[in-house]
Amino acid sequence: MKFIVLFSAMTCMAALSFAQTNTFPPNGAMGLGTLTPTTKLTIDAGGIRDGILIMGDAVGxxxxxxxxxxxxxxxxxxxPVQWNISHRNDGFFSGTAGSSTLEFYSILQGTGYLAPLVFKNTGDVLLASPRNTIKSGNVGIGTVNTSLYKLAVExxxxxxxxxxxxxxxxxxxFExxxxxxxMQELEQFISKHKHLPGVPSAEEIEQNGIDLGDMQKIHMEKIEELTLYMIALKKENELLKKKLEKIEQMLEGKQ
Incomplete structure (x- = not known):
């Protein structure tokens, strides 16, 4: 009999001790692990690393x-939203009151691989693809192979x-x-290499691609060289024109 009474007392004390960390006040706020909930549902896990686990027993x-x-x-x-927040993953969702917006972000961090998910109602719904990645500060769209490029697009x-x-x-x-x-040097170079001096060959372009900035600079260099050639040709034509006029005058004087 004494054992039964002692056991019952200990059970009640344990139940009361556990209940002291949970509260269901009449104002509608619920507290789990805390007696002072500040929201509709406040969960305080204390030093426990586990958070919330939702499980289903249906197959598949x-x-x-x-x-x-x-x-x-x-x-x-x-x-449904499949969402995972732990000490290894970062994520958040945010909304703007009065503007009918909701933004949902997820960044899964693994072995240097980041996969951002963005859901917005700013006119578009953006779904991240396994082919899109942010890795070491480099962004890949349609590809995960960003190499050394800050932005790689397939x-x-x-x-x-x-x-x-x-x-x-x-x-x-123009200096x-x-x-x-x-012109003789230019002709010899073209005959030998099949491209202009200072311009990448077709083979180099196929292997390394085109640097837009450098290529625009090369184009401008060739345009400015052509301008100098044209100026020189214009001067040469003016001299030839004057010589031709003198010859015509001499021929007219002999008639």
């Missing part, structure tokens, strides 16, 4: 986490304007000490 099914916004102007529901890029900055430009062609190749 998974548990859903639903985020609902009670508004006729905003999102009605986001379901496909066609459409843009209204592209700005490429250059440390130097080809105006050095007095610039050596302009002679």
């Amino acid at each position: 099914a998974y548990s859903d986490v639903q985020f609902k916004v009670k508004s006729t102007n905003g999102f009605a529901t986001y379901t 496909g066609t890029i459409g843009a209204r304007k592209v700005v490429v900055t250059q440390a130097s430009w080809a105006d050095y062609v 007095k000490d610039y050596r302009l190749p002679t």
Whole structure:
């Protein structure tokens, strides 16, 4: 009998001790692990590393986490959302009150591989693809092989304007000490190499691609060289024209 009474007392004390960390006050707020909930549901795990676990026992099914916004102007529901937050992963979702927006972000960090997921209602729904990646600060779209490029795109890029900055430009062609190749030198080089001096060959372009900034600089260099050739040709034509006029005058005087 004493054992039964002692056992019952210990059970009640344990239950009361556990209940002291949970509260269900009449104001609708719920606290698990805390007696002072500050939101509709406040969970304080203390020093325990585990958080919330949602499980389902149906074969082939998974548990859903639903985020609902009670508004006729905003999102009605986001379901299902497969979401994982732990000490190894970062993530958050945010909304802007009154503007009918909800942004959901997930960055899964593994062995140097980052896979961002972005869901927005700013006019588009952006779904991350396994072919899109951010790795070591480099961004890949349609590819995970970014190599040393800050942005690698597998496909066609459409843009209204592209700005490429250059440390130097080809105006050095107009300097007095610039050596302009002679027409004979230019002809010999083209005959031997099948491309203009200073311009990458077709083989180099196939292997390494085109640096837009450098190629624009090379194009400008050739345009400025052509301009100098044209100026020189114009001067030569003027001299020939004057010589021809003198010859015509001499022939007219003999008649």
